Amino acid sequence: MIVVSDTSALSNLAIIDHLWLLKAIYQTVIIPTVVADELAAASNLKISATLQLDWIHPQLLVNTQLANQLQRDRGLDAGEANAIALALELQANDLLIDERLGRQEALRLGLSIIGILGILVIAKQRTLIPKVQPIMDALINQAGFRISPQLYHRVLALSQEP
Structure with a gap:
């Protein structure tokens, strides 16, 4: 299974010490x-240390033209644009991305997307974690991750948590 990730998904999970879920x-x-x-380049050592993990593999994007076009025409940042282009190039099973605009573009281009909250739901289903709520709370309080109240409650419902 091939999964490509953008920066924020890795950064947010690194801040709360839950990168291991991706592995x-x-x-x-x-x-x-x-x-x-x-x-x-991140000033947070937990984020910059992500590159030392042997299961995270940087790969050079061949189709830089698409990434540049996504930045120029669609307003995506470099990480999102390059992640989308690489996911297309590799025919990835999933693209790990959380930003709304990037998710919309990825779906428009036919990619299968998942975000951190989807990862938490899968982790709970596979009994990798006992509850998603404390992890969502950590994302909000420690990483500054934004979750609407509606989405927060939807994730709890999907995870069968009260």
């Missing part, structure tokens, strides 16, 4: 070199 679910995560550069 447990996917074994390997591929990132564009632009995302690797963004992670390396």
